[in-house]
Amino acid sequence: MEYKAPTEMDTFLPQDGSNAKDGVLSKYKVQVAPRDIEVGQGDGKSFDPFNERKVDNPTTDGDTLTHLLKAALGTGILSMPIAFKNAGLVVGVFATILVAFVCTHCAYILVKCAHVLYYKTRRTEMSFADVAEVAFATGPQWGRKFSKPIRYLIQISLFTTYFGTCSVYTVIVAANFDQISKHYYGESEFDIRYMITALIIPMVLLSWVPNLKYLAPVSMVANIFMGSGLGITFYYLVTDMPSISSVPLFAPIQDFPRFFSITIFAMEAIGVVMPLENNMKTPQHFIGICGVLNKGMSGVTFIYILLGFLGYARYQDQTLGSITLNLPTEEVAAQIVKILIALAVYCTFGLQFYVCLDIAWNSIKHRFQERSRVNYILRTAMAIGAVLLAVTVPTIEPFIGLIGAFCFSILGLLIPVFVETVTYWDVGFGPGNWVALKNVIICIIGLMALIFGSRSALMQIAELYS
Numbered sequence: 001m002e003y004k005a006p007t008e009m010d011t012f013l014p015q016d017g018s019n020a021k022d023g024v025l026s027k028y029k030v031q032v033a034p035r036d037i038e039v040g041q042g043d044g045k046s047f048d049p050f051n052e053r054k055v056d057n058p059t060t061d062g063d064t065l066t067h068l069l070k071a072a073l074g075t076g077i078l079s080m081p082i083a084f085k086n087a088g089l090v091v092g093v094f095a096t097i098l099v100a101f102v103c104t105h106c107a108y109i110l111v112k113c114a115h116v117l118y119y120k121t122r123r124t125e126m127s128f129a130d131v132a133e134v135a136f137a138t139g140p141q142w143g144r145k146f147s148k149p150i151r152y153l154i155q156i157s158l159f160t161t162y163f164g165t166c167s168v169y170t171v172i173v174a175a176n177f178d179q180i181s182k183h184y185y186g187e188s189e190f191d192i193r194y195m196i197t198a199l200i201i202p203m204v205l206l207s208w209v210p211n212l213k214y215l216a217p218v219s220m221v222a223n224i225f226m227g228s229g230l231g232i233t234f235y236y237l238v239t240d241m242p243s244i245s246s247v248p249l250f251a252p253i254q255d256f257p258r259f260f261s262i263t264i265f266a267m268e269a270i271g272v273v274m275p276l277e278n279n280m281k282t283p284q285h286f287i288g289i290c291g292v293l294n295k296g297m298s299g300v301t302f303i304y305i306l307l308g309f310l311g312y313a314r315y316q317d318q319t320l321g322s323i324t325l326n327l328p329t330e331e332v333a334a335q336i337v338k339i340l341i342a343l344a345v346y347c348t349f350g351l352q353f354y355v356c357l358d359i360a361w362n363s364i365k366h367r368f369q370e371r372s373r374v375n376y377i378l379r380t381a382m383a384i385g386a387v388l389l390a391v392t393v394p395t396i397e398p399f400i401g402l403i404g405a406f407c408f409s410i411l412g413l414l415i416p417v418f419v420e421t422v423t424y425w426d427v428g429f430g431p432g433n434w435v436a437l438k439n440v441i442i443c444i445i446g447l448m449a450l451i452f453g454s455r456s457a458l459m460q461i462a463e464l465y466s
Contacts, residue, residue, distance in 0.1 A: 069296050087256055091256070095260070104293065203383045260452055
């Protein structure tokens with residue numbers, strides 16, 4: 001099918017001749033950009049969603065880049081050395097680049113399709129669920145019946161994954177401070193649940209940050225803490241580095257699925273992509289060769305490769321699940337690393353919390369007139385709920401790993417390619433249908449991530465309770 005850009009008067013009406021006002025299509029006034037207008041650019045006459053967008057306290061490109069770095073540079077980076085152990089030094093480098101490319105590309109096409117749909121529907125912003133619903137609702141006839149189900153799937157998956165992630169982050173913060181406390185004061189009758197409970201007030205206060213604009217300094221502080229902790233970690237890695245000639249360049253093929261599952265879920269940040277784009281002052285700068293997304297993920301990929309390579313080369317067969325566990329606990333510098341990582345994770349709580357807050361708030365805000373007070377009540381209740389979940393199940397990480405493996409494979413890889421497919425169904429997939437072929441390959445990768453990631457999480461749960 002030959003690719004053809006849509007014209008200004010192209011509309012996406014039902015092919016069976018039914019009224020477009022019936023059903024879900026009634027919400028969308030469909031009109032797209034003229035053939036000679038590039039998405040993200042206006043001609044001064046046609047509708048330009050970027051000029052029409054009104055956002056209170058919009059974020060700059062720098063603010064957005066800071067948030068993106070913090071979202072992608074999570075605690076998963078500490079597991080990159082063990083990921084390299086399951087791939088080998090050479091395979092680890094190239095496979096990490098491949099995983100980063102696929103994850104970034106899927107986020108890229110999600111935003112690109114959103115920009116196309118802005119013109120189709122004359123809307124100025126959309127959530128992840130909005131993009132998928134509108135793409136299917138205005139796409140081919142066979143896909144319109146899936147518009148509502150895919151919206152609910154995305155909302156439930158995003159909320160479950162990120163709310164669980166907030167609980168896991170609470171456990172990580174408490175565990176790091178608990179280790180430092182036990183080092184200096186010895187074992188006590190208080191278990192980690194008391195340390196988690198003490199975090200209720202700090203987590204609630206962080207949840208009260210009103211929007212991403214004011215959360216940007218918090219993400220910057222988190223990046224500083226994480227960067228400082230990683231800097232000290234790198235010092236340990238390059239000190240007394242053994243010869244890499246003894247390090248396997250290729251790991252057994254049966255170990256590669258674990259590398260794949262660790263890396264793809266460590267780097268995935270699909271849930272924050274649309275919230276970040278929706279809050280930008282210049283959303284058209286988010287994508288593009290030198291856009292915010294490519295800049296951020298390029299830097300993240302380099303750091304992931306560097307830590308994975310050096311960590312595995314330094315500790316080799318003794319490499320543990322988190323590189324901080326290999327650091328000597330009796331040294332002050334190693335203790336500082338734990339504190340810095342704990343503070344970085346605490347600061348990151350706000351960004352992860354914003355994703356599930358956005359979903360919950362948009363679902364109920366239309367029912368209230370006094371929205372400001374209700375919004376803060378919702379924030380407080382959700383923050384307390386995340387902490388209480390961590391108190392109830394302080395070993396929640398493996399379960400969230402299973403949810404993340406299942407949800408992120410669907411959210412981060414499969415749904416974006418489905419959205420692109422239905423968005424461009426009527427205008428074609430390029431020469432030789434290369435876009436369709438590319439999406440088939442990504443679907444295969446997504447299914448592999450789903451299977452192997454879920455299998456790895458289930459094995460971890462079985463080991464925990466054996």
